[in-house]
Amino acid sequence: MINDLWYKNAIIYCLSVSTYMDADGDGIGDFRGLMNRLDYLQGLGVTAIWLMPFQPSPLRDDGYDVADYYGVDPRYGTLGDFVEFTHGCKQRGIRVLIDLVVNHTSDKHPWFQDARSDPKSQHRDWYVWAKKKPKHADDGVVFPGVQKSTWSYDKLAKAWYFHRFYDFQPDLNTSNPRVQAEILKIMGFWIQLGVSGFRMDAVPFVIAKKGAHVSRPTEQYDMLRTFREFLSWRKGDAIVLAEANVQPKTDLEYFGASGERMQMMFNFAVNQHLFYALATGDSRPLTKAIKATKTTEATAQWGQFLRNHDELDLGRLTTRQRQTVFAAFAPDPNMQLYGRGIRRRLAPMLQGDRRRLELSYSIMMSLPGTPVLRYGDEIGMGDSLHLPERNCARTPMQWSTEPQGGFTKNKKPTLPVISGGAYGFEHVNVAQQRRDPNSLMNWMERMIRTRKEAPEIGWGQFSILQTRTPEVLAIRYDWRNNSVLVVHNFSATPREVRLELGAENSGCLVNLLSRENSDPDASGQHCLILEPYGYRWFRIGGLDYILKRSVT
Numbered sequence: 001m002i003n004d005l006w007y008k009n010a011i012i013y014c015l016s017v018s019t020y021m022d023a024d025g026d027g028i029g030d031f032r033g034l035m036n037r038l039d040y041l042q043g044l045g046v047t048a049i050w051l052m053p054f055q056p057s058p059l060r061d062d063g064y065d066v067a068d069y070y071g072v073d074p075r076y077g078t079l080g081d082f083v084e085f086t087h088g089c090k091q092r093g094i095r096v097l098i099d100l101v102v103n104h105t106s107d108k109h110p111w112f113q114d115a116r117s118d119p120k121s122q123h124r125d126w127y128v129w130a131k132k133k134p135k136h137a138d139d140g141v142v143f144p145g146v147q148k149s150t151w152s153y154d155k156l157a158k159a160w161y162f163h164r165f166y167d168f169q170p171d172l173n174t175s176n177p178r179v180q181a182e183i184l185k186i187m188g189f190w191i192q193l194g195v196s197g198f199r200m201d202a203v204p205f206v207i208a209k210k211g212a213h214v215s216r217p218t219e220q221y222d223m224l225r226t227f228r229e230f231l232s233w234r235k236g237d238a239i240v241l242a243e244a245n246v247q248p249k250t251d252l253e254y255f256g257a258s259g260e261r262m263q264m265m266f267n268f269a270v271n272q273h274l275f276y277a278l279a280t281g282d283s284r285p286l287t288k289a290i291k292a293t294k295t296t297e298a299t300a301q302w303g304q305f306l307r308n309h310d311e312l313d314l315g316r317l318t319t320r321q322r323q324t325v326f327a328a329f330a331p332d333p334n335m336q337l338y339g340r341g342i343r344r345r346l347a348p349m350l351q352g353d354r355r356r357l358e359l360s361y362s363i364m365m366s367l368p369g370t371p372v373l374r375y376g377d378e379i380g381m382g383d384s385l386h387l388p389e390r391n392c393a394r395t396p397m398q399w400s401t402e403p404q405g406g407f408t409k410n411k412k413p414t415l416p417v418i419s420g421g422a423y424g425f426e427h428v429n430v431a432q433q434r435r436d437p438n439s440l441m442n443w444m445e446r447m448i449r450t451r452k453e454a455p456e457i458g459w460g461q462f463s464i465l466q467t468r469t470p471e472v473l474a475i476r477y478d479w480r481n482n483s484v485l486v487v488h489n490f491s492a493t494p495r496e497v498r499l500e501l502g503a504e505n506s507g508c509l510v511n512l513l514s515r516e517n518s519d520p521d522a523s524g525q526h527c528l529i530l531e532p533y534g535y536r537w538f539r540i541g542g543l544d545y546i547l548k549r550s551v552t
Ligand code: NOJ
Pocket: 061, 064, 065, 101, 165, 201, 202, 243, 309, 310
């Protein structure tokens, strides 16, 4: 296969325009500000931006409550600014993925306003209604503790409407062919304005059958093929990155047995077990998750991540495992959310321990798939736990020691910039780290570069090597006659492991990050000594690998 699948070796960086950079001084980030930071992003080495919702919205769920799918919220700029932005990205070789939030609209969306106004209205059947409160109304809430029900009564409509998420997010009746056609139109619109695809919100719910009589949602997977086909007709290399926190046995339904559905999915299973490994040192459940989510089609790719804009959802761990992760990283109930997750950023979870931060990003960037970084993680930003729900990890980017961290000239930023203490902008900011050769940010830049030069990880076949040490995970990648080996020690103490690489491409190991080589002993094994939380990225067989790279 030719290397056209750009997402197989991409570095994705997710950000929200509202908290990245404010150019007009109103305290809210905007596209002009973001454009001024594209050189920074290019320098960091990211190759794609996942841009969170920026459409007009009452902002009751950080923009995931869209009130107009074809516009830009005036607080962030205009459609003209958006096109300048996608153009600026293209000039720098950066692709743009935007959120596609079509499971639901805002209750302020004109479609919903029309739908509720009259049973005969054009948009009535764009939503999901019931005359009486459905039996299962209190089941399946996504935000327990904050959201009470999935059905609410609308006085004007004199009917109950379905909302998988908050009550101000009425679900679209996605089985309705007219709604489906509109979803395609929305995709077509943004594709025309220069995006390379979509991070599709809440995919299992988008494709679920909805209604008062549905007690267990059934997915209509073929809808995914329709989205994919449409996208490919409009723009051959556009992709969908699906948010679908599902069991590994269902992954194939989302990718499609012959890769005809979603190109990418976030790997929630690996994410949760990775945190378990970080909390306990035991990498065996992580190994299981990596194996269970092995993809079979070359077009299918995982998005590997550590933290994002939501809580770290640990719902797929066993109760014991979840409690162990809570105890390690979120002992205070205020750090936990919805009974299943942690709402903190990574750096404070790891108490700012540089060794563990490096270990975490190193493993994330070398897992089978494409890394997805969260803005601010490159400098080790912290969180504000006094902010409600998930807002604690959505504070403005910290650029410098200027007032408001250089994010805005306004004294009142959209969310308070973290100030004072170990994670305040006075200590943690881009400008200072840029000038410090040993900063986390410069380390990250180097790792991104190393990751891009190891396409074996994004493209290749992986195998997990036996280390006989639960704390040490060793993954080998093979692609086009080239091989890479990554080794991570999750333990707080040093570990010695003996590795057998197998017959092919064996020989010496060359460390890609420091001057270190390893030669096999007489029995063909490599003996590696890893320091506490140590990690290694090796090329197998030496540095003349490019000369050996084959075309298929
Ligand atoms: C998933 C998004 O990641 C989350 O932030 C949002 O609240 C829900 N979908 C509802 O759109």
